[in-house]
Amino acid sequence: MLDSKLRFFLQKCLVLEQAKQVHAQLVVNRHNHLESILIHQTLHFTKDFSRNVFNYAKRILQGLQISTRKDSSFSWGCLVRFLSQHRKFKETVSLYMEMHSSGISPSSHAITSVLRACGKTENMIDGNSIHAQALKTGLCGCVYVQTGLVGLYSRLGYIDMAKKAFDDISEKNTVSWNSLLHGYLESGDFDEARRVFDEIPEKDVVSWNLIISSYAKKGDMSNACSLFQAMPLKSSASWNILIGGYVNCREMKLARTYFDAMPQKNSVSWITMVSGYTKSGEVESAEELFRQMFKRDKLVYDAMIACYAQNGKPKDALKLFSQMLESSSDIQPDEITLSSVVSAYSQLGDTSFGSWVESYVTEHGIKFDDLLVTSLIDLYMKGGDFDKAFKLFSKLHKKDTVSYSAMIMGCGINGKAMEANTLFKEMVEKKILPNLVTFTGLLSAYSHSGLVQEGYKCFNSMKDYNLEPSADHYGIMVDMLGRAGRLEEAYELIKSMPMQANAGVWGTLLLASGLHNNVEFGEIACRHCVELETDPSGYLSRLANIYTSVGRWDDARKVREAMEEKKLRKTLGCSWV
DNA sequence: ATTGTTGTCG
Known part of the structure; x- marks a missing residue:
């Protein structure tokens, strides 16, 4: 009697504070077995990610004493799923591993969530061992787990293993089919993908979207468009995919036509259009859309700031950035926002912003990823702060064409021919291909140093890399x-x-x-x-x-x-x- | 519960 009352009450339990009150009651009345449900409810009703809620749930879980194995397996699964749903994929995997090493056997929820996380982070090593655990615990008979495996192998390009996992499913559902279709598309086997698509017994909107998206990515808009017209039920994503296809072909007029015709635009639709105008340099059109937007989320701000930064309007980018900081407290810049902003400062030649970013990043726990570091390298190199730039450059996890080009470009602007040459040799040795920007930097380094012969040699060598000056x-x-x-x-x-x-x-x-x-x-x-x-x-x-x-x-x-x-x-x- | 669409650096 009491159990069912509490159960009912728990379902109403939406907020952390309420959850805490109920939890206290449960502890007083020694209803330990209901704590698992409390964890589940609390996590389930938390729409946006909250570190507090997560920590709270985990604390209850660790305090569970008289719970059965089944209860804790269920609770751990909820927690793992919570992280996966909020795209904390690295944490999802480590939490799963923590659960595993505590001797808790995984629930199907935990397995599917962690498989998804491994897929998104391209983590094949852990993915494989989780597959093995699923086999050992007998969860491989569950459609969700099996479909999760198809999804994992598909995403990571192991199409043969995906097919094998798919064939093992006795009762395939549409999601299983879609995951396999995704696999063939990902591996580039378009003909087989088309065959799978035609074979799907009950195609849903995702099946259609997948195949349309692949045509759109190839630039085959006539096929994409006719399939779009043929599909029985269109979601917002279907429209967005089509619009995105036209954007990729720089067909902004057509993209706009579909955008205007779209019945229910979502944030993705607006961002797709804004980024399309960014690439085609139509800043005013992007601004027009941005002004029309009723509810601006972080990604829209990111897109618009990037638009200004990429189209030589650094001051506008900075103005919008400060507007973003002022506008509302739940929009927080992250490493993506900051890399555009750093790029704007770099165009203005203002090095002082670099230290602000570096302290901001540490204070706010923002990921200091290679992309952001690369934009800082560009900032410092252009501003002549070579020590800082070289230090950051050595800290990069993976040096690529862009980061080398930023370094070489900086050498070019500052007439450091020797350094530019050394960097160039280094990247060639590492088999990192130079591109047009790399050569712009190199050539201007030689030019500034009056090294005509070197310059000629460099200019003529561009064709060796299939580059047209x-x-x-x-x-x-x-x-x-x-x-x-x-x-x-x-x-x-x-x-x-x-x-x-x-x-x-x-x-x-x-x-x-x-x-x-x-x-x-x-x-x-x-x-x-x-x-x-x-x-x-x-x-x-x-x-x-x-x-x-x-x-x-x-x-x-x-x-x-x-x-x-x-x-x-x-x-x-x-x-x- | 598992699948699809959006934003970042030279």
């Missing part, structure tokens, strides 16, 4: 040759460019011509600049200076007059070439 790379070469006084050579290099030379490249030649008082190339360069830019006054005054420096006062005066009269560009262009 961009206009910027040509620009650096022109700068290097120009500074060395090899203007003719620089001009020839520009003429050999496979793409149209931009105003930046010609402007570099103009600058170099001024450095060496060379009228011939100064005129050529200036003519091109005037053609390419709307406001030519800067270029014209440079040319005028060149005329002055060689004593051609008349020409200098003509150019200056023309500038003031604001004559049409065309007229100007013809008058002195």
Whole structure:
């Protein structure tokens, strides 16, 4: 009688404080066996992750004395599942291991949760041993556990093992089928995936979403779209997948069409659109959407801050960041937010923010991951704080193309050719492939140090890495040759460019011509600049200076007059070439 | 309970 009353009361138990009161009652009345249910209820009704609730539940669990093996297995399972549901995957695995070493046999809840966690963290080693434990404890007859195994092997790319686990399931449900489908898609076996999809007896919305998502990822939007139209019931995720597909193809107009047509937009829809506008550089459109958003979560802020940071608007990024800090207390920046913010500060050349981030991270228990460290390396290198940058660089768990490029780029800006060269050699030895940014850094390092021969060698070696020099790379070469006084050579290099030379490249030649008082190339360069830019006054005054420096006062005066009269560009262009 | 969609560094 009392049991059922308490049970009923426990179901109403939503908040930690209430749970504590009930717990006290249970202890007084020695209802130890109900404490497991209390743990379950408390965790079950905690929608957002709360460290307090978790610690509380764990404390009760450790204090359980007269509980049966079955009770504690159940409670541990609830706790493990709680962590997994709130995406604390590393902790999920360690809690499971703690349970295992306490001699508690796992429940099916615990096994499925920990399998999921292993899948998400790509932890095959623990995944395998958990598989073995499931076999030993006889839980491999449970569909959920078996499906969990299919999911684990699918996610980690062991499609043969996934298939084997799938075949072992006697009563396959749709989730089992979907997990297998996911496996074939993940392993890139698209034909088999399509066969599995067609074979699924009762396709649900996830089955459709999986196959549509794979078409969208391949960029095959016509198939993605026709399947989308064919599916009987669409979820928000279905729409988001389609929108995401168009975003990946830079088809922002179409993405917007579906976004506008979508009946129930969720946060993912908005973020997908904002990040799409970010990649295509349409900052105003992103802003427009951001303004329209009624409820902004952390990820939306992250997306918008990244939008500003990636599109050369660091001040706007910082403004939004401080707005985010002020807006509400439950939105807390994490390592992802901070890496965009650091990138903004880096563009402003403000190194002082680095120490703020470093203390903020330790104070708030934010993960200091390689991505955030890389953005700090960039900040310190650009600001000339090489000691800090090198220290962080050595602390990276895994050095990759981006972190090496950040280092080399910093060397380039600061004219450290030796260091850049050493870093480059190091990365080649480690088989880390350089990319266009790496070479931008290297070339500018050589250019700043006047190492023309090295620069040429480097420029020519780009094709060995299947890299096509961009206009910027040509620009650096022109700068290097120009500074060395090899203007003719620089001009020839520009003429050999496979793409149209931009105003930046010609402007570099103009600058170099001024450095060496060379009228011939100064005129050529200036003519091109005037053609390419709307406001030519800067270029014209440079040319005028060149005329002055060689004593051609008349020409200098003509150019200056023309500038003031604001004559049409065309007229100007013809008058002195 | 197990599956699908979103944000970060050069």
